[in-house]
Amino acid sequence: MIIDFHTHLDESWIGNKLMPEQTFLDLMNRYEVEVACIFTLEGFYGNCSMHNDNLAERARRNPQRLVPFATVNPKLGDQAVNELERCLANPLFRGVKFHTWLQAIAPSMVKETMIKLLKCAAKHNVPVIFHDGTPPYATTFQIAALARWVPAAKIILGHSGLSDYIVAAGQLAGELDNLYLCLTGPKSGEIKFLADTAGVDKMVFGSDLGFSDWRMLPECIDYVLQSGLHPQSISKIFYSNAVDLLDLKRRPL
């Protein structure tokens, strides 16, 4: 059984229709994904509130399967904080997603607001996942800095360094108690290094399902299965670490 910590479920992205909700759910069933954390895509560019409401509506239709993560625009200052408070007051929302590359802002450029947003997430005890691995606004170092700014916040590197930042991602997640790794991108030969460096308890599975072709899901599953990790470790990555990060034992879906 799998919890997919990194997916996108939206109508479209820059003019292209995305995977319909039913197809998304069918794929979850086919690959034994019990729960998916769902993010926007189009909402990274504007009208976050509408996209957050859309995510909540999808979760309302599938309350045991889809877990919405809210997105806000940190360039809007307190308006963004208010929007995040609005979303997290809704018990359906269990996390926050930022994509500072697509949102076109380095976290340090809006540090005051980012700290408020992270404190808000920490107050609600929900994780905050960021795209990482891409300069100039989403390097792994830029995202790890956020974990230092607000130690009470649970920060997740959404791609564990993606490609060029793998070593840094492992080192930083090993060093910072509140920095976690989502395995959307690292290949089999890198996953064992991340486990050895950061600790397997810091790792969750992600596939980017919904963002592009459906085959990303089985390919990401295979990366983990072929990593050479012990089955018990794989089971933690696929499921139980996500249960802990989402606090599902205390707050079941």
Place this chain on the structure above:
Amino acid sequence: MLIDSHAMLGKENHHSLEERELIRRMDLHKVDKAIVRPMGSELIVENKLGNNRVLANGSRLLALVSVNPWFGDSALDELKRCYDSGAVGLFLHPARQGFFPVEPIAIPVLELAFSFRWPVMFHTGTYIYSDLLAVGEVARAYPDQLIIAGFGGYADMWFELPDLFDEVENLYLDTSLLFSHNVISVISKIGSSRILFGSGEPRNNYAVHFEALKRHSLSKETISAIMGDNAKRIFNIK
């Protein structure tokens, strides 16, 4: 003949692969030949050691040798030695070796490799130095030569792939790190004649690639081209 066009030997950070272990993995997955290049210090500074490592493996492992262009004349001498020793191509890693693909420092090395009729594979995917589009510019500057985009711009240059390969007809794609649908997006645009299956071992692995391949409905001809025929042709493999 099943040919892996991009595997790595040696050690770099957490990656490590010895010749014997690669052969074992090839046997397990029925891979006939692999084009192997050095990594780590043997790619960046100790080129002779790395080249000897990839040259010393008989007929199943074929050498994609490397020199750091900043070593000037000694780099050229090393390339000549490799040519005499049976290497089949040149690998350059602009980000690790510290040059921009279009900088003059790379020209003597490139032109010597071209004089050997070698394909040249560049590492691509790391912003600035290993920019996929910069490698595209090298291919445009030498339209009669074969340039391979190693790693296919992975991770975040995937959106450049279809149009770039459509425009630059002497540019080949190494699939070793790409998600399979990114490879299909290029095949849909240009066909299969410039696609090279690469495993990316030890970073990626054969099992993941072969499972991914099964999820696509590719024709026998396409599979045959990608998995061996194209490599056989451009690396002149008997």
